[in-house]
Amino acid sequence: xxxxxxxxxxxxxxxxxxxxxxxxxxxxxxxxxxxxxxxxxxxxxxxxxxxxxxxxxxxxxxxxxxxxxxxxxxxxxxxxxxxxxxxxxxxxxxxxxxxxxxxxxxxxxxxxxxxxxxxxxxxxxxxxxxxxxxxxxxxxxxxxxxxxxxxxxxxxxxxxxxxxxxxxxxxxxxxxxxxxxxxxxxxxxxxxxxxxxxxxxxxxxxxxxxxxxxxxxxxxxxxxxxxxxxxxxxxxxxxxxxxxxxxxxxxxxxxxxxxxxxxxxxxxxxxxxxxxxxxxxxxxxxxxxxxxxxxxxxxxxxxxxxxxxxxxxxxxxxxxxxxxxxxxxxxxxxxxxxxxxxxxxxxxxxxxxxxxxxxxxxxxxxxxxxxxxxxxxxxxxxxxxxxxxxxxxxxxxxxxxxxxxxxxxxxxxxxxxxxxxxxxxxxxxxxxxxxxxxxxxxxxxxxxxxxxxxxxxxxxxxxxxxxxxxxxxxxxxxxxxxxxxxxxxxxxxxxxxxxxxxxxxxxxxxxxxxxxxxxxxxxxxxxxxxxxxxxxxxxxxxxxxxxxxxxxxxxxxxxxxxxxxxxxxxxxxxxxxxxxxxxxxxxxxxxxxxxxxxxxxxxxxxxxxxxxxxxxxxxxxxxxxxxxxxxxxxxxxxxxxxxxxxxxxxxxxxxxxxxxxxxxxxxxxxxxxxxxxxxxxxxxxxxxxxxxxxxxxxxxxxxxxxxxxxxxxxxxxxxxxxxxxxxxxxxxxxxxxxxxxxxxxxxxxxxxxxxxxxxxxxxxxxxxxxxxxxxxxxxxxxxxxxxxxxxxxxxxxxxxxxxxxxxxxxxxxxxxxxxxxxxxxxxxxxxxxxxxxxxxxxxxxxxxxxxxxxxxxxxxxxxxxxxxxxxxxxxxxxxxxxxxxxxx
RNA sequence: GGGCGGUUAGCUCAGCGGUAGAGCAUUGCAUUCACAUUGCAAGGGCCACAGGUUCAAAUCCUGUACCGCCCACCA
Numbered sequence: 001x002x003x004x005x006x007x008x009x010x011x012x013x014x015x016x017x018x019x020x021x022x023x024x025x026x027x028x029x030x031x032x033x034x035x036x037x038x039x040x041x042x043x044x045x046x047x048x049x050x051x052x053x054x055x056x057x058x059x060x061x062x063x064x065x066x067x068x069x070x071x072x073x074x075x076x077x078x079x080x081x082x083x084x085x086x087x088x089x090x091x092x093x094x095x096x097x098x099x100x101x102x103x104x105x106x107x108x109x110x111x112x113x114x115x116x117x118x119x120x121x122x123x124x125x126x127x128x129x130x131x132x133x134x135x136x137x138x139x140x141x142x143x144x145x146x147x148x149x150x151x152x153x154x155x156x157x158x159x160x161x162x163x164x165x166x167x168x169x170x171x172x173x174x175x176x177x178x179x180x181x182x183x184x185x186x187x188x189x190x191x192x193x194x195x196x197x198x199x200x201x202x203x204x205x206x207x208x209x210x211x212x213x214x215x216x217x218x219x220x221x222x223x224x225x226x227x228x229x230x231x232x233x234x235x236x237x238x239x240x241x242x243x244x245x246x247x248x249x250x251x252x253x254x255x256x257x258x259x260x261x262x263x264x265x266x267x268x269x270x271x272x273x274x275x276x277x278x279x280x281x282x283x284x285x286x287x288x289x290x291x292x293x294x295x296x297x298x299x300x301x302x303x304x305x306x307x308x309x310x311x312x313x314x315x316x317x318x319x320x321x322x323x324x325x326x327x328x329x330x331x332x333x334x335x336x337x338x339x340x341x342x343x344x345x346x347x348x349x350x351x352x353x354x355x356x357x358x359x360x361x362x363x364x365x366x367x368x369x370x371x372x373x374x375x376x377x378x379x380x381x382x383x384x385x386x387x388x389x390x391x392x393x394x395x396x397x398x399x400x401x402x403x404x405x406x407x408x409x410x411x412x413x414x415x416x417x418x419x420x421x422x423x424x425x426x427x428x429x430x431x432x433x434x435x436x437x438x439x440x441x442x443x444x445x446x447x448x449x450x451x452x453x454x455x456x457x458x459x460x461x462x463x464x465x466x467x468x469x470x471x472x473x474x475x476x477x478x479x480x481x482x483x484x485x486x487x488x489x490x491x492x493x494x495x496x497x498x499x500x501x502x503x504x505x506x507x508x509x510x511x512x513x514x515x516x517x518x519x520x521x522x523x524x525x526x527x528x529x530x531x532x533x534x535x536x537x538x539x540x541x542x543x544x545x546x547x548x549x550x551x552x553x554x555x556x557x558x559x560x561x562x563x564x565x566x567x568x569x570x571x572x573x574x575x576x577x578x579x580x581x582x583x584x585x586x587x588x589x590x591x592x593x594x595x596x597x598x599x600x601x602x603x604x605x606x607x608x609x610x611x612x613x614x615x616x617x618x619x620x621x622x623x624x625x626x627x628x629x630x631x632x633x634x635x636x637x638x639x640x641x642x643x644x645x646x647x648x649x650x651x652x653x654x655x656x657x658x659x660x661x662x663x664x665x666x667x668x669x670x671x672x673x674x675x676x677x678x679x680x681x682x683x684x685x686x687x688x689x690x691x692x693x694x695x696x697x698x699x700x701x702x703x704x705x706x707x708x709x710x711x712x713x714x715x716x717x718x719x720x721x722x723x724x725x726x727x728x729x730x731x732x733x734x735x736x737x738x739x740x741x742x743x744x745x746x747x748x749x750x751x752x753x754x755x756x757x758x759x760x761x762x763x764x765x766x767x768x769x770x771x772x773x774x775x776x777x778x779x780x781x782x783x784x785x786x787x788x789x790x791x792x793x794x795x796x797x798x799x800x801x802x803x804x805x806x807x808x809x810x811x812x813x814x815x816x817x818x819x820x821x822x823x824x825x826x827x828x829x830x831x832x833x834x835x836x837x838x839x840x841x842x843x844x845x846x847x848x849x850x851x852x853x854x855x856x857x858x859x860x861x862x863x864x865x866x867x868x869x870x871x872x873x874x875x876x877x878x879x880x881x882x883x884x885x886x887x888x
Numbered sequence: 889g890g891g892c893g894g895u896u897a898g899c900u901c902a903g904c905g906g907u908a909g910a911g912c913a914u915u916g917c918a919u920u921c922a923c924a925u926u927g928c929a930a931g932g933g934c935c936a937c938a939g940g941u942u943c944a945a946a947u948c949c950u951g952u953a954c955c956g957c958c959c960a961c962c963a
Contacts, residue, residue, distance in 0.1 A: 007925070191961075210963065223963090260962055268963045277963070338961065391893060395958060398891055402959065667958095698900080731911075737893095740900055744912055751925040762922035810902070814910065826927075833921080 004764060004874065008757035010721030010750075013870045018131060020869075026069070026883050028138045029076040029653075037073035038656040039065055040638045040686075041130075041137060042669070043080035043145060046119045047088045050129035052695045052703065052729075052741065053662060055713035058133045059726040060692055060809060061660045065136055066862040067804045068657075070886040076653050077137040078641055079130060081123050083146045085415035085630035086188070090180065090344050092118055092414065108413050115414045129714060134722050134865045136882070141645060145633060146416065148586040149644040154633045155419045155613050157680055159430055166360045166372070166679075167408075169428070173272075173279040174407060176352035177342040178297035182411040183356050184342065185629065186404065187667055189349050191338040198335030199319060200264070202327045204242035204251055209264040211337060212271075213318045214311045217245055217303050218290040219269035223281060226255040228266050243325065245318060246304045256281050274351050289353065297350050311350075357409040357418065357626070365679070372675040373403050379674060379684055388690045388807045392663060399667055406672075408632040415627030419613070424620045431613040434559055435567035437475065438577045438609070439498065440602040441490040442467035447604060453573075459489045467605035468494040472501035474607060481564035483507040484555070485571035494605065495571040510558065512576075513543045513551065545590055552576075552583035560614050567609070574602055584612045599646065635672030638685035656686045663691040690807055695729070698742035716746055723864035724750035730813045730863060752817060753867045756860070759825055760871040763849045766836055783841060785831040786848055792823045793852055797887050800859045816859050824852060850875075855887045 025031045039061050044054050061077060069075040092115045093103055103111050123144070130137070143150065161167040174183040200209045206222055224231045238253040251269075258281055259268060272282030272289040282289050294300055299314055301307045306314045322328050340349040361373045369375065377400050379385045380393060387393040409418055421429040442464030446453035460468065471494070480502060485495035487509040499507045543551070559568055570580065575597060582588070582596040602608055615623075633640075638659070642650040655677075659670060670689055677685035696702055697709040716725045727749040728741060782790070796819040803812025828848075835845040854875070861868040861881050872881035 004922090006923075186960095208963080212963085258962090263962055270963080275963075277961095337963095340961090394892060399959065402890090663958095737901085742900075742912080745900085747925080748911065751923095754925045755923065758923035758926090760922085765922065814902075818910080825923085829922075830927085 004757065004761040006758075006761075008721075008754045008867055008870075010723065010753070010866065011718075014132070014134075014717075014722055014866050017866050017869050018134065020880065021136060021882055022139070024880055024882065026880065027077075027136050028140055029074045032069065032074045032883075034072045034074045036076065036653050037065070037068040038076045038078070038653040039658050039660065040641055040656055041077060041079045041135075042659075042661045042665075043082035043634070043637070044126050044130070045084040045087055046081040046123040046126060046144065047084065047091050048122070049125050050133075050713055052711045052713045052716075054126075054129070055133055055725060056692055056695055056729045056739065057660060057662065058130060058135050059729050060690065061658075062133070062135050062137075062726075062865070063730070063804070063809060063862040064658060064660070064690075066865060066882070067886070069136070069882070070858065070861070070884060072885070074652075076141070077135070078141050078143075078653075079127075079135070079137040079139065080143045080145065080637075080641060081126060082634060083119060083144065083415065083630070085627060086180075086182070086344070086410060086412060087630070088115065088119060089412045089414040093180075103413065111413050132714060132717055132722060134726070136865070141641075141649075143641055143644060145630075145637070147644065148592075150633065150636075150640045151416055152585055152613065153640040153643055154416055154628070154636055155431060156611075157636055157676065158419060158628075159433070159613065161359065161679070162430060164366050166363060166365070167357060168360065169355055169357050169409075171353060171355040173274075173276050173351050173353050174356050175340065175349045176295065176354060177345065177347060178295060178350050179342065179345045179347045180412070181295060183352075183354050183407060183409065184349070185407050188343050189340050190343045192341055193336060194339050195334055195336050198332040198337075199322075200329040200331070201322055202329055203244070203267075203269060204240045206267040207265040207329055208267055208269050210269075211335060212311075212315075213322070214299065214303075214306075214314045215271040215274050215292055216269060216318075217299075217306075218273070218292050219244070219271060220249050220251050221254050221270050221282075221285075221287055222251055222267055223254045223256050223259055223270055224267045225257060225259040225261045228259075228261045230266065243327065245322060252287075254281065254285050254287070256284065273353055276351055279351070279353070291353065293350055293352075295350075295352060295354075297348070354411070356407045357420075358405040358407050359632075361403045361405050361675075369678075372679055373400055375678040376400060376671060376674040379678065385674060385684045385686065386688050388688060392666060392689070392691050396666060396671065400671065406629075408629045409624075409626040410629055411626055413627065415630060416633055418624040418626050418628060419615070420624040421616050421621040422624065423618065423622075429616040429618075429621060431615055432560070433565075434562075434612045434614050435565075436559070436581075436610055436612055437478075437480075437567050437569045437607060438581075438600075438602065439471055439475075439494065439569055439571045440574055440577065440604060440606045441486075441488075441494040441571065442471070442497075442605040444490040446490075453490075457489050460493050464490065464604065465493070465497070468497040469501065471605040471607060472498040475502060475569070478502075479566040480504055481506070481566035481568050482562050483569040483571065484558060485509050486512050486573060486576065488512050488573065491571045491573060495569075498569065498571070508558075510555070513547065545593075548579060548593075549583055549588055552580050555580050556584055556614070559612075560617065577602060577608070581610065581612075584614070631668050631672050634669060635676040636680065638673055639677055639681055654681065654685075655683045658688045658690055659686040660690045660692065663693065666691065688807075693738040695739045695741050698740055698744075711741060720746050720750040721753060721866070723753050723867050726865075727752065727813060727817075727863055730809050731817065752821070753864060755821060755825060756856070756864075756867060757871065759820070759829065759856075760853060760874065762829060763853050764874065766832075767846060767850065781840065781844060783831075783835060785828060785835070786844065789823060789828040789848060789852065792819060793855060796823075796859065797855065801886070804862070813863055816856070816863070820856055820860070824856065828852070857881060858884060858887050 021027060029036065041061060042057065044050060065075055065077045096102055158167065175186065175189050176183055196211050198209060198211050199213055200207055203222065208222070210216060234253045236253060236255045240251055241248050242251045258277060259266065270278035270281055271292065272278045272287060273291045274293055290302065292300060292302055293311060297311055299306050299309050299311065303314070306318060319328065341347065342349055362371045364371050370378065377397065380387065380396060387396060419431045423429065441460065443461045444453060444458040444464055445461055446456060446458040448461050475498060483495050483499050483504055483506065485491050485507065492509055495507060562568055570577070578596040578600040579593055581600060582593050587593065587596060600608060638656055639650065639654060642654050661670065673685045677683065694702065701707060701709055703710045713725060724746050728746040729739065731749065796815055799815040800812045803809065803815060832845050832849060835841040857868045857872050858881065869881045
């Protein structure tokens with residue numbers, strides 16, 4: 001007889017159960033069968049602890065993932081963390097500021113290293129948080145957005161898009177944040193209504209008006225609408241002298257339709273260097289453009305005595321001066337207008353002309369496909385991608401229609417550097433693609449004996465010679481630029497056989513590491529696994545890590561010196577081949593090398609082809625100082641992540657099934673993923689987009705640190721348990737709507753977990769020695785109460801299943817909640833107490849109680865994984881509830 | 889300026905053609921019996937307003953009034 005505690009104590013259960021799940025290996029789809037079901041986790045910022053919004057997202061995804069795993073799908077939920085370029089840099093700079101430091105006092109390298117360490121330290125905190133939420137994701141595939149394998153994919157995409165003419169660099173005007181010293185996309189700015197004085201000035205024969213007199217120093221064009229009759233006597237190109245801030249200027253009349261005749265006097269002067277509309281007018285008419293304000297929002301020498309002043313300081317003084325000159329006509333003190341602000345720091349955006357990289361959103365692809373925008377729009381229109389809740393589909397379409405080219409460069413340091421170099425003439429140089437064909441030597445006498453060879457210079461066996469010839473055949477027909485080989489006999493001979501068969505004269509041999517230091521491993525019997533490299537590095541028997549890396553870099557020098565687009569064949573032994581690849585991709589730690597050694601194992605005479613991106617080298621080449629917008633790399637996340645684990649994952653799990661995230665990053669992220677994925681793979685990144693709302697406090701207020709109403713999910717978990725938090729987040733809310741979360745609600749759900757626990761306690765207490773495996777129990781002599789609960793149970797199964805299938809999680813949660821508490825506990829259990837006393841009805845009743853409990857646990861498991869798994873474990877089950885079959 | 893939503897019980901929200909629902913809160917009763925992190929019961933709504941479609945409207949259509957959000961941004 002199994003006794004349960006009187007109440008459910010989550011603190012005794014959760015970490016234990018999570019460990020059981022991890023140990024089972026079933027978070028990893030490699031241990032599951034069936035049709036793949038994939039969700040890529042939106043990677044939380046590595047620098048910040050989880051907030052309750054993450055808790056909601058993780059819960060929703062975990063529910064979907066657990067549901068489909070139980071339904072027999074090969075389920076992959078791929079976790080990761082995000083370097084979150086701008087966000088993290090802002091946080092880190094604030095930290096520096098507190099310490100009296102600044103990034104402008106540091107070298108870029110210093111800054112990057114410190115930021116890296118800062119992020120690595122915090123990364124574990126968010127990963128721990130994800131675990132505590134019960135996320136059943138596959139940690140063996142956990143990945144960071146700055147992982148070299150991700151960066152490589154990002155660079156490849158950049159290169160492809162550049163070659164396709166979709167990426168270009170332009171010196172047009174951009175949103176500039178003077179505080180953060182970077183350009184920003186439109187999405188990264190916000191508007192705020194302000195009431196500010198509005199000034200009317202005399203400018204030659206005209207009246208012009210402005211809220212920003214400090215920009216007006218360089219103004220030498222007056223612009224009016226061509227159809228404005230009031231000014232018909234002025235013609236395009238007319239000039240006149242006008243007394244202005246610092247003396248007389250020669251002004252030119254420009255006619256442009258951008259001018260609103262109704263507004264002010266219908267005449268304006270323009271400041272092309274600091275206003276997007278003015279800039280466009282200047283472009284149209286090929287007007288001079290002069291910078292007035294510097295990147296720190298201070299006035300330049302053109303402002304004469306005002307030079308060096310901050311704009312807000314200068315403004316009243318300039319007005320004063322113009323007034324003294326009799327040029328001020330009037331001031332409207334109640335002028336309401338919108339000002340553009342940096343969405344992070346809230347400082348005024350100062351438009352500046354700074355060259356940025358852009359992606360063309362509406363330009364058709366050179367291969368005949370429509371533009372990035374159109375591919376995304378088409379996908380949603382013809383339901384290749386479905387956005388859950390129509391509301392967001394409309395918003396998505398509307399945004400897409402008005403989309404502008406996307407600036408992807410940022411003048412910040414924390415992020416992926418832009419892989420572009422400039423020479424002295426300002427020409428652009430990209431990374432070079434090097435096609436590499438690795439070939440391992442054929443079987444050597446050492447291989448035949450299955451021993452480690454190390455530096456032993458063994459020849460090929462007869463079989464090895466044949467293998468080399470076979471490999472040569474496989475390469476036949478390829479144009480090969482050169483063969484580079486190790487000078488060990490086994491490699492040399494293999495290389496020569498290949499060269500001869502393909503008729504290649506261009507072949508060179510390079511010295512291997514030959515020194516014997518201990519040499520303990522030589523000739524030893526090969527054991528399981530991939531220990532050779534480990535032993536080289538670990539036991540000091542051979543080459544040190546530094547020596548190995550140096551040698552790999554030397555190899556790359558040789559490869560890079562080859563000026564050919566054709567593939568280069570590299571012949572060597574099994575340990576060195578992946579090392580070259582790893583070093584090229586920047587994985588230069590011991591762990592990184594060993595990881596590569598495991599992944600790229602080659603059989604004797606095996607072939608492995610890949611394309612490397614190599615930085616250009618040359619006199620005076622300077623790398624572009626900018627980094628990518630985080631969303632440029634995370635926009636590639638669904639395929640980039642799946643491409644890191646060999647090609648198999650990508651083939652198996654892409655396109656993924658669902659992207660679940662907050663609606664607030666629909667444009668930032670989701671739209672970009674759709675476009676990038678179609679571009680790169682020709683496929684949608686996911687079939688469904690499921691957007692959750694913002695979690696608000698009980699008064700529907702947005703949570704914020706300054707309001708002090710932030711709910712810490714981990715604190716809630718400590719007090720009420722993960723299951724309670726999860727159920728509270730899901731219960732009585734529908735997709736895409738904001739969710740008010742109150743402590744009462746969470747408490748109520750803790751009560752529900754306890755209710756379930758006591759239901760189990762009751763069922764178990766009344767089982768006596770009844771054997772537990774009764775899922776096939778044949779019911780006889782059903783009472784009306786029995787029939788009723790069986791029907792209700794069937795109904796609940798259907799409703800919960802349907803709710804989960806249709807992303808109506810709240811409906812599913814309510815259904816199971818009501819069934820458990822009302823139908824089962826309040827009605828059936830109460831009636832069963834009588835029935836259990838009846839010797840005829842007893843067994844039947846026990847069977848119904850137990851079967852119902854089984855089904856309840858299954859239905860509830862996606863929502864409340866811990867308490868259900870714990871109870872399940874008390875029911876003498878062999879397999880985990882985690883992978884038990886979903887009821888039908 | 890353009891677009892998208894919302895308005896249902898005191899509070900938070902489901903329902904979206906067929907007799908008004910949940911959680912919390914309120915009130916009364918019960919309580920050695922799985923659970924007081926409980927049970928039973930009660931009160932509480934012309935489903936914003938005005939028209940229309942329909943045998944039938946909280947649910948569909950049109951308009952009005954508030955509330956909210958997104959996009960654009962006029963010097």
